Amino acid sequence: MNVRAKSSGSLYTGWLIFVGLVTALGPISTDMYLPGFPAISAEFGAPHSLVQYTVTAFLAGVVIGQLLHGPVSDRIGRKLPLCMGILLYIVASIGCGLAQDIWILIAWRFVQGVGGCAGIVIGRAMVRDRFGSTGSAKAFSLMVTIVAVAPMIAPLIGGWMAGFGWRAIFAVLAVFAVLLLVGAFYSINETLPLERRVPSETLTVLGQYRTLLSSTQLLAYTVVSGLMQSALFAYVVSAPFVLMEVYGIPPQYFGMVFFANTAGLIVASQINAAIVGRFDPDRILGVALLWPAGLSIMLITALFLGFSSLYAVLAVLFGFLVGHGFISPNASALALSKHGAQAGTASAVMGAVQNGLGIATIFMTSFFKVTSALPLALVMGGCSFLAIACHRLIARPALKQP
Numbered sequence: 201m202n203v204r205a206k207s208s209g210s211l212y213t214g215w216l217i218f219v220g221l222v223t224a225l226g227p228i229s230t231d232m233y234l235p236g237f238p239a240i241s242a243e244f245g246a247p248h249s250l251v252q253y254t255v256t257a258f259l260a261g262v263v264i265g266q267l268l269h270g271p272v273s274d275r276i277g278r279k280l281p282l283c284m285g286i287l288l289y290i291v292a293s294i295g296c297g298l299a300q301d302i303w304i305l306i307a308w309r310f311v312q313g314v315g316g317c318a319g320i321v322i323g324r325a326m327v328r329d330r331f332g333s334t335g336s337a338k339a340f341s342l343m344v345t346i347v348a349v350a351p352m353i354a355p356l357i358g359g360w361m362a363g364f365g366w367r368a369i370f371a372v373l374a375v376f377a378v379l380l381l382v383g384a385f386y387s388i389n390e391t392l393p394l395e396r397r398v399p400s401e402t403l404t405v406l407g408q409y410r411t412l413l414s415s416t417q418l419l420a421y422t423v424v425s426g427l428m429q430s431a432l433f434a435y436v437v438s439a440p441f442v443l444m445e446v447y448g449i450p451p452q453y454f455g456m457v458f459f460a461n462t463a464g465l466i467v468a469s470q471i472n473a474a475i476v477g478r479f480d481p482d483r484i485l486g487v488a489l490l491w492p493a494g495l496s497i498m499l500i501t502a503l504f505l506g507f508s509s510l511y512a513v514l515a516v517l518f519g520f521l522v523g524h525g526f527i528s529p530n531a532s533a534l535a536l537s538k539h540g541a542q543a544g545t546a547s548a549v550m551g552a553v554q555n556g557l558g559i560a561t562i563f564m565t566s567f568f569k570v571t572s573a574l575p576l577a578l579v580m581g582g583c584s585f586l587a588i589a590c591h592r593l594i595a596r597p598a599l600k601q602p
Contacts, residue, residue, distance in 0.1 A: 223323035236366030261313020270548025285318020297370035341473035359455035420595035425531035426554035468525025488526035496581030
C-alpha cells in the first residue's frame with residue numbers, strides 16, 4: 201500500500217504519520233539515550249559537560265547535513281536523499297553503539313546527525329509540497345503531534361533499555377531506522393514532480409541561499425521558533441542531571457516525566473490544529489509566546505527565594521512544552537509561506553538556524569554547574585523573552601509587508 205496524500209489540500213493521516221515518524225528520527229536520537237547519560241559519564245570517566253557534547257555534536261551534524269540535503273532535494277526530488285540520509289544514520293548508530301571512547305562517541309554522533317537530519321528537512325519540505333501555504337499550518341500541527349509521540353515514548357524505552365546498558369539504546373535506534381528505510385523506499389511516493397524542481401543551471405546552491413537569506417520574514421520567524429527550540433534543547437541536555445541527580449528521580453521515572461511533558465505538547469498542537477482555521481496563525485503565535493515567558497519568571501523567582509520544590513519545576517517544564525505546541529507549527533508555516541518553490545532549501549535554512557541557536561544554547565548551558573534548576577530556568581527564560589522581542593519587532597512587521 202502506498203502511503204500518500206490524496207491531494208495537495210487533504211490531510212491524509214497515513215501519509216502524515218509516516219512522514220512524522222521520519223521527521224521524528226532526529227529528536228528520538230537524543231531523547232532515547234538521555235537516561236543513559238550518567239552511565240556514559242561513569243563508563244568513560246567523562247564529566248557531565250563532555251557527555252552533553254554528544255548532543256552538541258549531533259546538532260552540529262544536523263546543521264551541516266540540512267544545508268546539503270535541502271538544495272539536493274529541490275533538484276533531484278525528496279525520496280532518494282531521504283533514503284540515503286537514513287542509511288547513513290543506520291551506519292552511525294552502529295558506530296555509536298560500538299564506541300570505546302567518549303570522543304569516538306562524539307564523532308559518530310556528528311555523523312548520526314548528518315544522516316538523521318534528512319528526515320527533518322525533507323519531511324518539512326514534503327509537507328509544504330503537498331499542502332501548500334494555506335494548509336501547512338494545520339498539517340504542521342498534526343505532524344507535531346506525530347513527531348512528539350515518538351520522542352515521548354523514546355525516554356521510556358531508553359530508561360528501560362538503560363538496564364541493559366546504554367549501548368543497547370543505539371542498537372534499538374539502528375533497528376528503528378532500518379524499518380523507516382524500508383518504509384520510505386517501498387511506500388513513500390515522490391512529492392516533488394520534475395516540473396517543479398529547481399534546474400541546476402538556473403540557480404546555484406549559493407544563489408538559492410543568498411535569495412532566501414534576504415527574506416526577513418523567513419529568517420525572523422525561524423529565529424523565533426529557533427529560540428524556543430533552544431530553550432527545549434537546554435531542557436533536554438540539563439533535565440537528566442537536574443531531575444535524576446539534583447532531585448533524585450530514577451531513570452525509569454525520568455522517562456515518565458518526558459512522557460507527561462510531551463503529552464502536553466501533543467494536546468496543545470491538536471488544539472492549535474483545531475483553531476488555526478478560525479484565528480490568524482500570527483495572532484496565535486503572539487499569544488502563545490507569552491505563556492513560557494511568564495512561567496520562566498515564576499520559576500526563576502521561586503528558585504531565587506529558595507523554593508526549589510520538584511513539583512514546581514515539573515509544572516513549569518510541563519507548561520513550557522504546552523506553549524511550544526502552539527509556537528512551533530505556526531512559526532514554521534509563517535516562515536515557509538512565501539517559499540514553496542524552494543521548500544527544501546528554505547527548510548534547510550530553518551533547520552540550520554534553529555540548530556545553530558540550539559548548539560550555542562547547549563554550549564552556554566555546559567558552563568553552569570548543575571546543582572539546581574536555576575541555570576536551566578534562566579536559559580529558558582532568556583530564550584523566551586528574546587523570542588518575544590524578535591516576533592514583535594521584526595517578524596510581525598515583515599509579515600505585513602507585500
